[in-house]
Amino acid sequence: MKVFLTHKKDAALHADLNVSGSKSESNRLLILKEQYSNPSIENLSDSDDTVTLTNALKLKKGVVDIHHAGTAMRFLTAYFASTPGIDVVLTGSKRMQERPVKILVEALRSLGAEITYTKTEGFPPLQIKGSILQKNQVTLLANVSSQYISALMLIAPKLPGGLTIQLKGEVTSVPYIKMTLGLLQKVGIQGSFSENKIEIAASETISENKIAVESDWSSASYFYSIVALSEAATVTLTHYSEKSLQGDRAIADMYEALGVTTVFNASEHKIILQKNTSELPNHLLLHLADTPDIAQTIAVSCFGLGVGCTLTGLHTLKIKETDRLVALKTELEKLGATVHITDDRLELAAFNGKIKEHIAIKTYQDHRMAMAFAPLALKVPLILQDSMVVSKSFPTFYKALETLGFSVQFE
Ligand SMILES: O=C(O)C1=C[C@@H](OP(=O)(O)O)[C@@H](O)[C@H](O)C1
Numbered sequence: 155m156k157v158f159l160t161h162k163k164d165a166a167l168h169a170d171l172n173v174s175g176s177k178s179e180s181n182r183l184l185i186l187k188e189q190y191s192n193p194s195i196e197n198l199s200d201s202d203d204t205v206t207l208t209n210a211l212k213l214k215k216g217v218v219d220i221h222h223a224g225t226a227m228r229f230l231t232a233y234f235a236s237t238p239g240i241d242v243v244l245t246g247s248k249r250m251q252e253r254p255v256k257i258l259v260e261a262l263r264s265l266g267a268e269i270t271y272t273k274t275e276g277f278p279p280l281q282i283k284g285s286i287l288q289k290n291q292v293t294l295l296a297n298v299s300s301q302y303i304s305a306l307m308l309i310a311p312k313l314p315g316g317l318t319i320q321l322k323g324e325v326t327s328v329p330y331i332k333m334t335l336g337l338l339q340k341v342g343i344q345g346s347f348s349e350n351k352i353e354i355a356a357s358e359t360i361s362e363n364k365i366a367v368e369s370d371w372s373s374a375s376y377f378y379s380i381v382a383l384s385e386a387a388t389v390t391l392t393h394y395s396e397k398s399l400q401g402d403r404a405i406a407d408m409y410e411a412l413g414v415t416t417v418f419n420a421s422e423h424k425i426i427l428q429k430n431t432s433e434l435p436n437h438l439l440l441h442l443a444d445t446p447d448i449a450q451t452i453a454v455s456c457f458g459l460g461v462g463c464t465l466t467g468l469h470t471l472k473i474k475e476t477d478r479l480v481a482l483k484t485e486l487e488k489l490g491a492t493v494h495i496t497d498d499r500l501e502l503a504a505f506n507g508k509i510k511e512h513i514a515i516k517t518y519q520d521h522r523m524a525m526a527f528a529p530l531a532l533k534v535p536l537i538l539q540d541s542m543v544v545s546k547s548f549p550t551f552y553k554a555l556e557t558l559g560f561s562v563q564f565e
């Protein structure tokens with residue numbers, strides 16, 4: 155379904171919005187809860203990826219289809235492989251079958267897991283027979299996806315001797331590993347992460363029985379972009395705090411340079427995004443290896459603001475929901491941009507022309523393509539193809555746009 159987006163002239167860009175819980179935190183807590191029957195989770199993400207994982211965790215046999223959900227694929231591979239009685243074929247969407255999983259499968263096999271590929275070596279679907287994994291040391295490559303490492307960390311405390319994970323190569327998406335460790339520690343499991351070595355102690359029980367998930371900072375990024383592209387705006391978002399387990403909280407600091415000031419209201423757990431009038435840079439240089447999910451938001455904001463940017467550390471973008479580097483270049487250029495990409499960086503030339511109107515942006519089965527481009531409707535009427543992809547992480551996204559005065563018409 156296509157959506158036609160414009161912003162209603164003179165509609166006020168002021169709103170209080172409720173964004174649901176982080177899908178990354180939620181999916182980690184669901185795996186812990188399945189293993190320990192605790193904790194109960196407040197502000198659970200309403201994303202498709204979290205619903206998919208919740209349903210998949212009820213299955214013990216047969217085909218388990220996790221659609222587009224990368225964390226579900228990786229976390230379940232480890233969880234199923236380490237759980238006796240499980241006998242499943244774990245599969246996903248066509249794209250999921252192109253997203254590599256070999257590094258994780260080999261790490262689990264080295265611990266004693268029974269996993270075989272049913273189609274293509276190195277990729278889902280996987281035939282998994284669960285068993286108790288007896289070993290407690292593993293080494294794996296850390297420069298492809300941190301999800302492999304988080305997957306091992308989440309099953310580690312249930313292994314008889316805990317787990318020591320040795321990381322090889324430059325570690326990517328580090329805040330997600332720290333988030334996993336932070337959540338384990340929050341529920342009373344002992345662990346450490348320093349100098350490429352992660353140690354997680356075995357634990358029969360956990361100490362916390364209730365955890366509130368902070369709302370999703372990757373979802374918040376789209377409101378930063380909206381405020382940045384507006385003439386004036388104040389957007390309040392609930393269930394956020396200044397100190398976060400989510401690396402994408404860095405968006406608050408990054409957008410200060412793009413005209414958005416964040417006020418942290420600690421007592422009400424809110425953030426208030428306000429348009430500031432500081433002068434924009436000509437060119438922005440950002441290294442995003444810690445925060446890959448906000449690269450699209452930033453590239454589109456910069457384009458709309460006429461700011462050039464060099465975004466580096468993007469080597470993981472080509473194995474996400476789509477090749478995000480190619481998708482960004484193709485769609486930004488339709489609007490008039492000049493974009494240069496390599497394997498791990500994107501260069502956008504400062505654009506001072508007129509953005510092309512009524513362009514149909516392709517979303518490539520990628521929720522973040524739709525949500526990253528939507529804020530440009532503040533500048534020009536815009537069409538998003540296959541618009542419902544947003545539900546992977548943010549099912550109420552278009553409702554939020556309407557609250558902010560956007561006209562949202564589906565066809
Ligand atoms: O662990 C997680 O929750 C995630 C880790 C990141 O993936 P990579 O480690 O593959 O970069 C991120 O892009 C993804 O959206 C969520």
Ligand SMILES: C=C(OP(=O)(O)O)C(=O)O
Nearest residue numbers: 222223224225447474475
């Ligand atoms: C990459 C993402 O998710 P996943 O890897 O979990 O599919 C994302 O949400 O941007």
